[in-house]
Amino acid sequence: MSAAAVHSPPNYLRAEQGIKSWLLTTDHKRIAWLYIAAITAFFFVGGFAAMLMRLELLTPQGDLVASDTYNKLFSMHGIIMVWFFLIPSIPTTLGNFLIPFMIGAKDLAFPKLNLASWYIFMLGGIVTLWAMLAGGVDTGWTFYTPFSSLYSTTNVIWAATGILISGFSSILTGLNFIVTVHTMRAPGMTWFRLPLFVWSHYTTSLILVLATPVLAITLALVAVERIFGVGFFDPKLGGDPVLFQHLFWFYSHPAVYIMILPGMGVVSELVATFSRRAVFGYTFVAFASVAIGVLGFLVWGHHMFVAGQSVYSALVFSVLSYAVAVPSAIKVFNWTATMFRGSVSWDTPMLYAIGFIGLFTGGGLTGLFLAALGVDVHVTETYFVVAHFHYIMVGGTVMAYLGGIHYWWPKMTGKMYPEGLARLSALIVFIGFNLTFFPQYLVGYWGMPRRYHVYPPEFQVLNVMSSAGASILGIGYLMPLFYLIWAAKYGRAATANPWPATGLEWKTPSPPSTHNFEETPIVLHDAYDFEALRPIIEEEHSHR
Amino acid sequence: MSTSSPLALRFQFATEEQQRWVASVGMWVFLATEVMMFGGLFTTYAVYHMYYGHAFATGSNMMEISLGAINTAVLLTSSLTMALAVFASRVNSKMAIVFVIATMVFGALFLGIKFYEYYSHWEEGQVPGFNFRYSGPEAMHVELFFLFYFVMTGLHAVHMLVGMGLLTTLLVRLRIGTVGPGYDTPVDITGLYWHFVDIVWVFLFPLFYLVGRHMK
């Protein structure tokens, strides 16, 4: 129990009260909460679209919604989930909250810019939601030309504008993280003493900063073409629609690494803490993060194998796509090796971490199937691809996000969540997830196209399984929404270091004070120094 | 000193030197994002130049080369005065103000010439999507060239306008004393931004004004 409460400053939640103190805050911890609220809301909006899609797909006929409406549903689902949930998810919530702690700083380099990022994000979200509600957009989240630029009659410009605006939010967050990690580490906090969470977020920030501007200009060019009736992708002027795809995927492939790398960072922390061991091969994992970030920029053409690019170009992208799998595999091996001979405990965050490792690996392996040119021609644009990326983004990122939220919940709120209920939810999520998405590999391989709401009757059984799984998954997601909010108010009070874990954030009270540290810490050990924790571990065990 | 005064040390920094360094790194990272944004446009230009070099040459020969060259010189001069403003702001606010005003004058001159050029193109029926009426060989590719011209120089002009806004803010802050010797960071980073916008123009000039001059 935190005995110092009487003499220490009020924690960051209590320090100032009232709505203005939240909406005008520059405290990275409060801004993290602003983002948590926003992305949770967007997650359920995107999830609602998914629910309607899965309801429609219960039957082979298109009987719930018209084809045009279905197009708008999957577009809305993709746009909201990619740009308004997955890309911001871990970095703007856990990243914002934890990075200053993990490096020993009192805030990010640019706190006001951090708040501006949130407002820009919200503006982008509102514009995009407006586009969805005022008629929707039917181009898919990929906005391929010439449909998006010339033929679609839906709110393409509004949607593109909303996404472009949110892109600026991403860029500013990435910029903030990069500058912070380079310039504000505490004395003794060398690069190789940083928690792997920071390495992942640093790499993610590099991608945010280098890739997102290309998305911005590409969407702007589509808008120009729609507004002025002439464009760069219009064959009437000699333009090439495939060029749009080059520019779009130059961003959107690295974007998937923006989505997964922070999750990997979370998993590194969880696996270390719940194996009571330093992550095996720390240096390899750190460099693997950077390698994923760099190589991730060199593979975008694998989304365009059947689009019309030259065969030589396709060959190069295929080879590079195999290469990018290697650092991901290194991480999986190292996490597994960390658990081997570790003292593993099965708390909820660890359940999510292990779920991540298994599901990410499965999804990653199917990525290799897709990187093979011959196989890709057969399964591209089918549900095989849909299953692949959902294994990574939902089985990977969302699991890591939930694991991280549970793990740091005591630090962020000062309260413990109910462990039994949480483990049950994790199990429900795992079961629901696999029931939803594994059948999609099968129907895809057997030929069911993606983005269609009508399919041959022989695929119905698997589609029904998938929709049933989706309902279970939905329950699994709703449960934490309720018990975490309940726990924030009524949960058992948490100690400063309940797990216990290494890392500077666990040396502060739960919840921490506004300026994080009374005095700047001086760092003398490596990142996962469990030896030094031994006395605390023993004390925790005597209390449990 | 109140904590809102920019001369004060913000709580998240250990020293003023760190604060200055952080601002500089931040601006450079921001400029990297701008490189990528303009980079998308330059890449698109490169692809179509490869295919339609002849039409691009035709289009380029319809530009007024003297205006382009003069504008290049004007912008380079504004970069000189900006660099001098940054130098002066470390020691003398009044000189810094003089050079910032000079930079703004040359910036405004650049924009004036640019808008005059846009107006002439309008008069000549060279604006795609509005009144493009060139009907020579490969007219559609020439129209593509002009589309590039308006989008790329237009985006550049937008950046110039933002720069003029930043310079105006600097002028006010130098005048009232919240920026000056002792806290010259805003002048420094505005300078970085202004020079970057100049670098973009340095590439736009040959790509739009000098293609195919030898074919005339």
Add this chain to the structure above:
Amino acid sequence: MPRTYILNYLALLFLTALTTAVSFLDMGPFNTVAAIGIAGAKALLIAFFFMHLVDSPALVRVVAIGALIWFSILMSLTLGDYVTRGWLPIPGK
């Protein structure tokens, strides 16, 4: 230093005049090389001297070089597709 800035400025003006003049000579494909090359030289002069890259700490130089490298990735892999189209005697490849 002001002297460096003025010398830099004069060099930039000279290069502008040079690139303009050279554009009127017919050098075939080297026209493009010259134009981009001179523009690149001007950009380097602005970056090194006006933007102080010449005496900036390493991190800032890494950021500048990084941006250039990433731009060249975008440019080269995209152009790589267009340059190699039609190399196989198969329509559409």
